[in-house]
Amino acid sequence: MELLSQMWSFLGLLTVLQNILPTQLLSLLHSIYESLLDFFSPFSYFEIPEFNGYCGVDMNELYLHVNLYLNSINSSSTCQHTVQDSLDEKRSFSLKLPKRHRHKLLSSYLNFVSARAKDFERVSRERRLFTNNGHGSYESGWVSVPFRHPSTFDTLALEPELKEQLTEDLTAFANGKEFYHRVGRAWKRGYLLYGPPGSGKSSLIAAMANLMCYDVYDLELTKCSDNSELRTLLIQTTNRSIIVIEDIDCSLDLTADRVSKLKSKKSSNHTRSSGCDEEKGRVTLSGLLNFTDGLWSCCGEERIIVFTTNHKDNVDHALVRSGRMDMHVRLGACGIHAFKSLVMNYLGLDSHRLFGVVESYIRSGGALTPAEIGEILLRNRNDADVAIQGVVTALKGGRDAVESDDMVNVPDVIDSMLLNSPENSDSSSGKFVGKRKKIKFLVRLKSLTKSDSGRRVV
Template sequence: MGAESWAGLGSTIASLFFLYNIVKDHIPFQVSDYVATVFHKVFSFFKPYVDITIQEYHGEAEYFKRDELYIAAQAYLSSTCSSRASKLKAELGEDSDTPLVTIDNNEGVPDSFRGVQVWWYARAESSNSQIFSFYRRENKRKYYRLAFHKRHRNLIKGEYLKYILEQGRNVMLRRRQRRLFTNSPSSNWDGYETSVWSHVAFEHPATFDTVAMDPKKKSEIIDDLVTFREGKEYYKLIGKAWKRGYLLYGPPGTGKSSMIAAIANFMEYDVYDLELTAVKNNTELRKIFIETTGKSIIVIEDIDCSLDLTGKRKEKKKDDEEKKKLPEKEEKDESSKLTLSGLLNFIDGLWSACGGERIVIFTTNHLEKLDPALIRRGRMDMHIELSYCTFEAFKVLAKNYLGVEKNDLFATIQTLLCEVNITPADVAEGLMLKKSRNKDAGTYLENLIRVIEAAKEEAKRKAKHELAGKQKEDKSKEEPQVEEEELEG
């Protein structure tokens, strides 16, 4: 059929629609509905495009609840298609400190997916709903209209909408104000989800560029994090929960907290600081864990000081003897407390599979005190030692604090760092001359040399004192033996 024939057919259909609108009020409604249905089917047959409407609010009784797909589409259009629009609008979300710029009402933009062209249109219509007006404070019903050729119906419904939802969520996660959570004592829980965790904005400035450690070691950590973040399908393939465990250990002041902040900023994750002493039992621990979200870091700092979960497990015989001495009521209370097995199940048991893309981090100052079952590979997948300041770590600090990468005093500092154990925190403090207005880097480096030399002398005095104490103790042990030999003689 030629173009003239198609044009004539379209003109005929339009004429029929015009005549129907004139006579529809003068014929019975049964006939009117039937004719309308027939006309709709005929028009749909010749119309090659399909529309999908995505409402901002769904459900007549839930107008106050925004539709997640609408929010995701808004974020997706902001990041992908807004550059092709001539009319834009900016909005600031509740959990974001960055404005969201997206297409304005009555604006349309094209998009493509796997070679298929689609069109997005932003629309706003008046609404007579009193509920809608009450919650929205404006009598406008907003929605997106997605148009595409009908031969691509299955692709758009099946894969494209899922793609929009996933990409939109990722955009919202990157834009959101990340938060630092802490668990509330169970006595404060009131039955609502918000009572389990309280939070503040997470604004720690630490990054991997500012963390003082060996660059090679730092690169290994970054590579491991990237592999984890991109490993969703791999974890599913091997049948493991999508999580990763890191154990940070080393003396106080070696940067364990800064490393956690750097990981959170690099991964763009929320941080849940879990205080085990506020958890009564395993049941509460499970409830707390369920209330965490994906793309988050769960931190237990100083795990060696958290309850009685460290060291070697008690022998069964000794444990049974102690239980026999306790009254029945006390024994029941004891069995309800948080246990090592409960914590292990939290890390890699069945409950660890609730949600995905989580990182669990333990920190300790005393690695030797931890139960081997707690830190074995598979639970704490990567052990990261944060030790005393090395010369490589010092160079990172010098660059961050002073903006210098080379100086004649570096050689002296390198020699001193090989002779004494000093933490990165102490080195950083030595590079900060609060009362000095001299901006010369040499002044700060000379002050650091004095700090390291003082630490070296203090270490010598401490070692000398410990040696004297040990000699005195050894001598006191030998004296009774000499007296016994004299008596025997």
């Protein structure tokens, strides 16, 4: 009881001193008290406020990183670190470190927190799929929807070597900020995907976006009125994104630009002036080149540009040269490893008695795209034997079709050759039949030689 009365007396004395002593003296005493506590404490405390700068109006980036880091770890482990709520709306985090190791730990730990926060933000944020709406000259030329494509490199029907090469190249690009700045190059990468329809070009783009956690901008060139709008659309794209132009050879007649320019030099002055008016009202090859590799292409960082085409030879060489399209990826017929990947994805099988038959047909010239094989497996996914037998039948039909192409209308061709020959204009029917058999034998021998030597390459 006596101890309690002494405590109340001490608190009363403090209250009297607080009212009597000047504010400056109280502040000095408080700072001395804090210094004594800090001197005898084995820990150092660092405050990370939400706002800093002049008048405290600038958002503290480190505060955001700490907040993201705490959200990224298990909530049950962070509950013990929440001490109290701030009533004056001035929020901050307090970091406690051992005093003897604070200089060694502070910088490395904060760098670790920032790195984890950036990774968490990259993975957790909602990715979006954009397309241009034809109004690039206004506030925003893009409209978007959530991007939820399920394709990944684990589910792609690609050969293992190509899959590994692509993932390593993408990972090196994502981690190459310092390298690109050091060598003086814009932090961007170009990919040309070419192959027949159904070979997996769109699925590969989706897998790239999911691996890198990038937004996707699907650029429709036919909706761009001119080069200025194309440049505006480029400026409106964000960092960490993939810009896709599908079927680049069909979107616009870009290859004919150079030919038209050469012809315009030989035309009259009136023709040249009218041609210039036409150039101002459309997207040109020069505008697209500046879009991919000009000065305006460096207005953002960590961006990937992807062109797709069914026929690589139809694309102007200036669009796909090194420096614009850094990596050319050929996607063709489904190989045996890609086929096994499809079977695992659709049927859940890693082996089957017909795998050897499928491999022999693929090696002998049977060619199906991953989309064609995937459709067969999808239709018969409840019966693995029927599904794989369907693939075998389709491969056999494709191989037979290739062989029949070599022998199409061979009898008619032979008859035409013999009948149109001058030396057979008056020949007897016996000589005609004999020469017909000889030519047919030679054509058949040539086709067999071709099938053995030319069908190995897929």
